[in-house]
Amino acid sequence: MKLKIEHLEKRFLSNAGEQITALEDISLEIEDKEFVCFLGPSGCGKTTLLRIIAGLDSATGGKAVIDDHVIAGPDPKMAMIFQEYSLYPWRNVIDNIAFGLEVRGIPKEERYSAASRYLELVGLNGFEKSYPYELSGGMRQRVAVARALSVEPEVLLMDEPFGALDAQTRNKLQKELLDIWGKTRKTIIFVTHSVDEAVFLADRIVVLTRRPGRVREVIPLDLPRPRDRTSAEFARIRRHVLDLIEDPGHPQ
Amino acid sequence: MKRYIKIISPIILILIWEILAIYVNNEYILPRVGSVFLVLLQPFTDILGSGSLAENATVSLYRVVTGFLLGALAAIPVGILMGRLQWVNEFLDPLIQIFRPIPPIAWIPLALAWFKIGFTSIVFIIFIGAFFPILLNTIDGVKRVNRTWIETAYIFGTRELQILYKVIVPAAAPTIWTGLRVGFGIAWMSVVAAEMLPGTTSGLGYLIIYAYNFGQIQVIIAGMVVIGIIGLVIDYLLKQVERKKFMWQGLER
Numbered sequence: 001m002k003l004k005i006e007h008l009e010k011r012f013l014s015n016a017g018e019q020i021t022a023l024e025d026i027s028l029e030i031e032d033k034e035f036v037c038f039l040g041p042s043g044c045g046k047t048t049l050l051r052i053i054a055g056l057d058s059a060t061g062g063k064a065v066i067d068d069h070v071i072a073g074p075d076p077k078m079a080m081i082f083q084e085y086s087l088y089p090w091r092n093v094i095d096n097i098a099f100g101l102e103v104r105g106i107p108k109e110e111r112y113s114a115a116s117r118y119l120e121l122v123g124l125n126g127f128e129k130s131y132p133y134e135l136s137g138g139m140r141q142r143v144a145v146a147r148a149l150s151v152e153p154e155v156l157l158m159d160e161p162f163g164a165l166d167a168q169t170r171n172k173l174q175k176e177l178l179d180i181w182g183k184t185r186k187t188i189i190f191v192t193h194s195v196d197e198a199v200f201l202a203d204r205i206v207v208l209t210r211r212p213g214r215v216r217e218v219i220p221l222d223l224p225r226p227r228d229r230t231s232a233e234f235a236r237i238r239r240h241v242l243d244l245i246e247d248p249g250h251p252q
Numbered sequence: 253m254k255r256y257i258k259i260i261s262p263i264i265l266i267l268i269w270e271i272l273a274i275y276v277n278n279e280y281i282l283p284r285v286g287s288v289f290l291v292l293l294q295p296f297t298d299i300l301g302s303g304s305l306a307e308n309a310t311v312s313l314y315r316v317v318t319g320f321l322l323g324a325l326a327a328i329p330v331g332i333l334m335g336r337l338q339w340v341n342e343f344l345d346p347l348i349q350i351f352r353p354i355p356p357i358a359w360i361p362l363a364l365a366w367f368k369i370g371f372t373s374i375v376f377i378i379f380i381g382a383f384f385p386i387l388l389n390t391i392d393g394v395k396r397v398n399r400t401w402i403e404t405a406y407i408f409g410t411r412e413l414q415i416l417y418k419v420i421v422p423a424a425a426p427t428i429w430t431g432l433r434v435g436f437g438i439a440w441m442s443v444v445a446a447e448m449l450p451g452t453t454s455g456l457g458y459l460i461i462y463a464y465n466f467g468q469i470q471v472i473i474a475g476m477v478v479i480g481i482i483g484l485v486i487d488y489l490l491k492q493v494e495r496k497k498f499m500w501q502g503l504e505r
Contacts, residue, residue, distance in 0.1 A: 056403055073406075080407045086400045089500035090422045100408035103418065133500055151408060 001077065001154040001187055002067055003030040003053070009061030010048055021212035022048050026062070028206060028215065030189065032154075035181060037202035038191045041245060045213030046191045047159055053189065054080045054157050066155070079148035080157040084164045086144050087132040093143050094119065094128040100151040111150075118146035121180060138169040145180065155187045162197070174200055178225060195241045199234060200227050207244045216244055283470040291474035299471055302462045303454060309478055312455040315371065316443040319378025320436055327383045327435075328428060331390025336420065341391070348387065356381035356442040360449060369451035374443065381442035382435035389431025393424030426498040433490045440483050 010023040022045040030036050038046040051057040053064050055074040064071045066078070079100070087096050094115050095102075101111035119125060122142040132140055141161055148156055162170045174197060181188055192198050198205045199221065207216040219241065227234060266285055273284045291299070295306040302308070334341040356377050363373035397420055405415045421428075447457025456475050463471035 054407060056406065074409055076409055078407075080404075082400050082404065084400075085398055086404050088401060088404075088419070088422070090425075090498075099405075099418075103405065103408050103410040103414050131500060 001032045003155065003187070003189075004065045005029070005049075005053070005062070006065065007062035008049070008052065008059050008064060010045065010052065010057070011060045023052075023059075024212040024214050026213070026215055028218075030187060033185050033187055035188045035201060035203045036190065037198035037205045038189065038208060039195065039198045039205050039241065039245070040193065040208035040213065040216075041210050042193055044208045044210050046193075046208050049208070049213070050080075050157055050159055050189060050191045054078060056080075076151070077153055078155040078157055079151055079153040080159065081141070081144045081148050081161045083160045084137070084140070087140055087147075089132050092129050092131050093124065093135070096132065096143055097147045097150050100147060104151065114150050115146070118150045119143075121149065121183070122146045123176070136169070137165050138173055141165065141173060142176070145177070149180070149184060149186075153186065155189065158188065158190045160191055160193070163192070163194075170197070175226070177201070195238055195245065196229065199223075199238050199241060200229060205241060207241060280467050280469060283473065287470040288473045288477070291470055292477060299459065299463070300466055300468065302459055305456075305459070305474065305478055308454055308456050308459045308475075309482060312443050312447065312457070313482065315374050315447075315455065316378055316436075316439050319375040319443070320382045320439045322375065323379045323382030323435060323439065324386050324432060326379075327386035327431075328390050331387045331428075331431075332394050332416070332420065332424075334387075335391040335394025335424070336416070348384070352384050352388075356438065357445050360446060363446075364449070369449065374446045374452070374455075377446040378439045378442050382439040385434040385438060386428070386431040389434065390424065390428050393427025393431075394420055396427070397423040426494065426501040429490070429494050429498065433487060433494070436486060436490065437483065440479075440486070444479055 005026055005028040008023055008026040009021070011019060011021050014020050026049060038049060040046045048057060052059050053071065055071050055078075058072070066075055069075070088099065091099065094112065097115040097118055098111040101114060106114070116128070119128065122145055124139060124142055124146070127135070127139070132143070135143070144161070145156075162173050165173065177188075178201065190198075190201060202221055205219040205221065207219065208214065209216045219237070221237065223233060223237070269282070270285045273282045276282045279287065291305070294304075295309075296304045298304050303311075330344070334344055359377055359380050360373075363376045367373040367376060401419050401423055402415060405419050410418065443455065444457040446452075447455035448461045452458045456479050460472045460475035463469075463475065
């Protein structure tokens with residue numbers, strides 16, 4: 001798998017009728033099995049960038065290409081995990097996980113056995129018949145991860161998936177996600193506005209500027225995992241990234 | 253305490269009624285409670301050659317169910333299309349805004365002109381009564397489907413038709429169901445009104461108008477009680493289904 005973003009641009013008209021540039025001249029290459037975080041202040045267009053890669057939004061200039069195929073709509077090689085409220089509340093856990101396989105016409109037995117496998121991977125055995133409203137926020141996001149994995153995508157797109165969780169659950173899920181990433185060897189593109197989260201997770205952090213969103217800096221991280229949030233090296237990188245974000249870079 | 257409090261107001265009403273009836277002392281204006289109960293306790297006895305309470309109730313129910321189902325069958329698909337496709341919505345909305353405020357009963361003369369007195373015109377009136385609340389709730393339910401649910405389906409490569417029956421319909425089902433409940437309520441009121449038309453020969457509406465011509469006030473009141481109870485029971489049943497099937501509503505996260 002190879003993902004390339006070339007001179008991507010996104011403009012739209014605001015409700016007030018003014019032209020807004022959400023993304024400007026974004027070029028990036030994402031390697032196979034890489035864990036990349038898009039980091040930036042809110043409103044910097046990081047979610048828009050992810051949605052264009054997912055094929056949910058279209059760019060107004062440039063292109064996103066996966067394996068020589070220009071992305072124009074959702075691609076079966078990619079699955080996305082949203083911030084929250086993405087589970088179907090009328091389906092129980094196992095039927096939620098099996099949804100992607102179901103719409104692809106996979107026979108019942110096969111999709112349930114796959115769903116059970118991923119249910120186990122995210123550590124939710126025994127919750128097959130539970131409904132989303134019976135689960136905690138962290139458990140719901142585990143289900144969302146299992147649902148995305150069940151269709152065996154090569155790329156996982158995650159849009160602030162832990163953003164609505166409390167700090168403790170969040171840290172726990174970050175560790176679990178790294179475990180899952182280690183076991184399944186997916187490429188992960190992870191959008192966050194938390195510097196700490198990005199530094200803890202990523203192989204590379206793509207720091208975006210405030211609107212219009214441009215790539216401010218790409219920071220490769222070679223800290224060994226599991227990373228120690230209290231280490232001096234972690235603090236140093238976090239400081240550097242914070243400085244990048246706090247300094248808007250493009251005064252207007 | 254809470255359970256008892258619900259029984260108190262009906263009991264007070266019956267007491268006041270009985271006191272008034274004794275005071276008025278005229279069964280052609282307000283009969284005694286007992287005489288109405290006497291009618292209610294004999295649901296299978298023929299009343300003045302117009303059929304029994306049960307027979308007439310069955311006829312009314314048959315009509316209302318027919319008109320209601322036809323209304324739902326028309327309103328739900330149209331509502332889904334209008335909720336899902338903006339251009340269909342804009343195309344049909346003016347018509348709906350014009351026709352919606354017209355009460356079902358105002359259609360009666362036209363129904364008579366088109367279908368003559370009988371089953372068809374009554375069913376037509378009920379259809380009109382049920383159609384709009386079901387339609388409006390369906391549109392609303394479909395429009396308010398969480399966008400993330402739809403996008404999740406797109407991500408998995410779901411085709412539009414699959415999105416319709418695997419996401420849109422189940423997600424909008426609670427709101428559509430509310431529309432069915434409201435629609436049934438209006439349909440039930442419409443059937444009684446339509447049956448009171450001259451020339452009708454059966455149904456609860458017919459029974460109470462017929463009883464009026466014979467000064468049988470106790471039959472009128474008994475008929476009204478039956479109309480009320482049937483409406484209540486059906487709404488209760490629909491509510492139970494709602495509670496069981498759409499438990500997730502309001503809890504969705």
